[in-house]
Amino acid sequence: MSIQLFGSTISPFVRKVAVFAEEKGIAFDLVPAAPGDTSPAFRAISPFGQIPAMVDGDFSLADSSAIVTYLETKHPDPALIPAEAQARGRTIWFDELADTVVFAAGRAMLFNRVVGPLFRGGAGDAAAADAAERDQWPAILTYVNAEIGDRDFLVGNTLTLADIAIASAFASTLHACAPVDAAVYPNLARYLDAMLARPAFATRVAGERAFIARARERVLK
Numbered sequence: 001m002s003i004q005l006f007g008s009t010i011s012p013f014v015r016k017v018a019v020f021a022e023e024k025g026i027a028f029d030l031v032p033a034a035p036g037d038t039s040p041a042f043r044a045i046s047p048f049g050q051i052p053a054m055v056d057g058d059f060s061l062a063d064s065s066a067i068v069t070y071l072e073t074k075h076p077d078p079a080l081i082p083a084e085a086q087a088r089g090r091t092i093w094f095d096e097l098a099d100t101v102v103f104a105a106g107r108a109m110l111f112n113r114v115v116g117p118l119f120r121g122g123a124g125d126a127a128a129a130d131a132a133e134r135d136q137w138p139a140i141l142t143y144v145n146a147e148i149g150d151r152d153f154l155v156g157n158t159l160t161l162a163d164i165a166i167a168s169a170f171a172s173t174l175h176a177c178a179p180v181d182a183a184v185y186p187n188l189a190r191y192l193d194a195m196l197a198r199p200a201f202a203t204r205v206a207g208e209r210a211f212i213a214r215a216r217e218r219v220l221k
Contacts, residue, residue, distance in 0.1 A: 006033040006042065007051030009204045010115075010211070012103050012165075012172040013064035014052040019164050020068045022200040024075050065095060068161060080161050090155045094162035098169040102140055106173030108132035113176040118215040133177050141180060145188040152194065167195035171205050175212055 003021070005028045007014030014030075021028050033042060036049045045060035046053035053062040054070075061067050072081045082088045109132055112124035144166065148154060154162040170192055174180075182189035196205055 003028040004031050004055040005029065006031045006045070006053040006055075008032060008034070010110075010172060010175065010208050011035070011051055012106070012168040013099065015171065015201075015204060016064050016098075016165050016168040017052050017054070017067050017071075018204065019168060019198075019200040020080060020161065021071060023080060023159065023164065023198075024071065024078060026071060026075055065099070068095075072161075080159065080164070082156065082160060087155050087160075091160045091162045094154050095165040098165035102144075102166065102169040103172065105132045105136040105140060106169060106176070109137075109176040110172055114212060118212065118219055129176070137173075137177065141185050141188060144191075145185040148187045148191045150187065152191070163195055167192060167201060171196055171201065171208075175208065 003026065005014065005017055005021070007030070009015040009018055009030070018028070018030065033051055033053070035051050037043075037046075038049065042053070043049060045055055046062040048062070050062050052064055052067060054060065054067045056070075056074075061070055069081070072079070081091055108125075109129045112126060112129040116122040116124035151157075153159060154166060170180075180189045180192060195201060
């Protein structure tokens with residue numbers, strides 16, 4: 001029986017789990033769910049209405065980092081969270097950075113420029129989105145550009161949760177802001193091109209772009 005993953009992959013947290021599972025070869029079914037869903041069935045698996053949430057047989061869990069930790073322990077090969085102390089510490093650092101720093105800025109752009117105006121019927125706070133892109137985003141781009149350098153992966157020489165989390169946070173944010181300028185951030189631009197071309201990312205991100213484009217067309221009619 002496949003795992004059930006609740007949410008939408010426009011969310012970087014849901015996409016992180018979906019890509020993590022696919023890179024491990026774990027079968028799952030994506031069940032559409034929105035954050036804040038108050039239905040008793042959803043709250044039984046996600047007590048505070050967060051996405052993603054997961055059901056695996058008679059076990060349920062919410063929060064992306066908790067879910068990927070569970071999946072890594074249950075399906076250890078291929079390893080996406082390193083066992084070596086420093087590598088694991090760095091991997092968890094980038095996962096946390098993606099969730100709480102990269103997407104803190106990204107959320108202001110995505111929700112005010114895309115989610116609110118296109119899916120929730122609100123105008124969105126354009127000033128808040130502009131401030132995040134102007135005041136927070138450049139430092140994030142500069143840091144990740146320096147961290148990746150001329151390497152292919154953020155930790156060691158193979159794909160880890162660090163790459164999946166960072167690329168997912170960027171993928172969601174890039175639905176709502178200018179592309180990464182390769183002339184200014186060449187390492188980051190190259191890295192994201194490679195990460196988002198991986199099959200586990202590429203099909204989902206293309207589908208999200210098409211979904212957003214259709215929503216924009218409806219709003220503009």
